[in-house]
Amino acid sequence: MIHDGDKWVSDKASNSEAETVSSIICDEMLDISVVTELRAHLLEALAAKYPVRLDGSAVERADTAVLQVLTAFFQDARSQDISVQWTSASDTLIRSAELLGIADILVLKAKAA
């Protein structure tokens, strides 16, 4: 199903920093209904080979499907030497990753501390 209405994630290169980065802003609902779209954005970011900045500050819900995709993304990025960082992550996002035991892989645990 095509996700309707508001665009929940944007993917763009930014020149405001010293180096070019791919920025992905997560919208509040990160669940299975948007996971295919999210995966496409993450694949684009991997293909671009630039460092990736994720903004998860607005996330109100993160489900297993999405966290799984993020885990695969972080692993792939690591193996391809692409740096991935959260600019910010909501408590819900961190808590959900902790519940699944993947906060370390997603580098979310340190933020919670």
Add this chain to the structure above:
Amino acid sequence: MSIDMEQFKATFIEESLEGLDIMEAVLLEMQPGLADAEEVDNIFRAAHSIKGGSATFGFSDISNFTHVVETLLDQIRAGEREVTQEAINLFLSSVDCIRDMLAGAQEGFEINLEQVAEVKAGLDRMLGSTPEAAVPAEAETETPDSMSAASGWKIVFKPFPDMLRSGNDVVRLFRELADMGEMIPKANLEGLPALVDMEPEEACLSWEVSLNGSIDREQIDEVFEWVDGDCELSITPLGDEKALEDMPAESVTTEAEINPTPVQAAPVAQERRSDNDRRQGDRRKKRSSSENSSIRVGIDKVDALINLVGELVITQSMLGQLGEDFSMDKVERLKDGLAELERNTRELQENVMSIRMMPISFAFNRFPRMVHDLCGKLEKKIELKMSGEQTELDKTVMEKIGDPLVHLVRNAVDHGIETPEKRLAAGKSETGTVHLNAYHQGGNILIEISDDGAGLNRERILAKAIERGLANSDDNLSDAEIFDFLFQPGFSTADVVSDVSGRGVGMDVVKRNITALGGAIDVESRPGNGSTFTIRLPLTLAILDGQLIRVGEQTFIIPLVSIIESLQVEPVRVNAIAGSAELYKLRDDYLPVIRLYETFGLKPDSLNLEDGLLVVVEGHGQQAGLLVDDLLAQQQVVIKSLETNFKKVGGISGATILGDGTVALIVDIDGIIQLSQNGSYKRASNAAA
């Protein structure tokens, strides 16, 4: 000469499964102490056939097990034994066991030996023999009751790939576990592919969880109740892993062997669970995989096909003769022959399609048992009524609608129908009713799931929607619009509709599955009187009746069921709003005008509205006018997946190949209305900026 016993084995298993269905249906109707001789005969005959067949094919475990069932039934038949509720429940459990054993024999995997031993012990006890001798010592000592309130638990949890699609979420399950005590989850990433190879909606991870605290086994079982049959699950007291490793090798299933590290002991522990609902889930899983392999077709349908092929052969030979010495004076006969050929082909197509049509009773049949089991668990009294079971539906649609139906019926039983006390207090009879109904309407099949329970709580849903930012407090929303919020992702039905917390089923997934089938779902509800969920589905996914239209040089197809009317545009009836969207006044309504050439980026014959035609369509619960250059023919088209052959395109649901070999795209009406709305907003915001 050797005989291929495999083909007979498949038939035996199929017939045995049908026999078990009969046994189950009769047992569910049976009242304690009131066994009808004919009913008992029916069950006895089914058990007897299974016993005989399984002995012939060398399935001695099935044969031995069924022998005990048969003996008990024989005693009941002879009037030596009374029918008790305990006996009925035991026979139902036996049906589950035999079904599992048959599925194991068919698919070649090991079965839950302990579960079988447990039920057999019950049967032996009833027969008066010594059950202890028949049960392995482990089974007796490790029943859930004896394991309650341990100091901690080790949970090995491996979701099946499809689990997430059915609305279940591991985050939610683990949150409930974390509420019970100290939870230490360890994710196993072995099954996680690279992102590029990943099927994002499929579960790939598995977990090993340590849960510390004085927690009853039943509490954990409850958490995993909704994923029964959708996962491999092992729950063992902490420090008891050693005992599991010592279990005999034959107790471990094939699935465990594939993933030896975390789930070696999973099936063993899973067997300990004696919950009926879990078996129901397991069975559903196994049945659905075997159902894909074959289809049973009535002899009348096959005869009709043979007749039609006969006619086709006659027409073909007539045309062949005509072609041998053709002259212009025979042109009329040629036309007649071609018309005949067309008729034969159409009838043949219709008949072949009808082979795929199956009565919806195949989907409904699981519900009497499910409702029976849920009633016991929830201590509710519910009568399940079913009507329209013979309504036919495409096999593929049927298989895909099964899970959404299960969710809706479960919700009706769990959240919809009140407890007997509450019903009596509300002046209703203590027995609630859940009604499943199916019927054809136009090119669709409608399935209604209604209950006479408490109904949806409009105010709480609205409050939740406002809280979630889905609606404003000053919005004047209709009931339908408010109830539609239930299908929003993350909108917890448990919070809103009932007091049963924490296991709200993802209604968004239910809706998504139905939409993916080209269907729609509506809700009606009245406080105190219950709710009705209506699912509208196309009869088949393979063929649709389409209206061919032209936009510029391109031909598109609009599903005929979506078209309400077509009309010539009168410019005076067109209003532009804020310089962006256009509305067409049709009688008392205003329809948004969607210029298809704009949506698809094509060059039209003319940009003027009055030069085109407006096709009024309905989708996504609203009407719209599609502006096209011309209406062409109407015809049945075979749907080809665009996603499989190319990629997903917004506003397009598929493609087809026309008679002249060109490809025509099929317009997704819901999608196009949504696309145009988003486009209008964009135009409006651009204009504002």
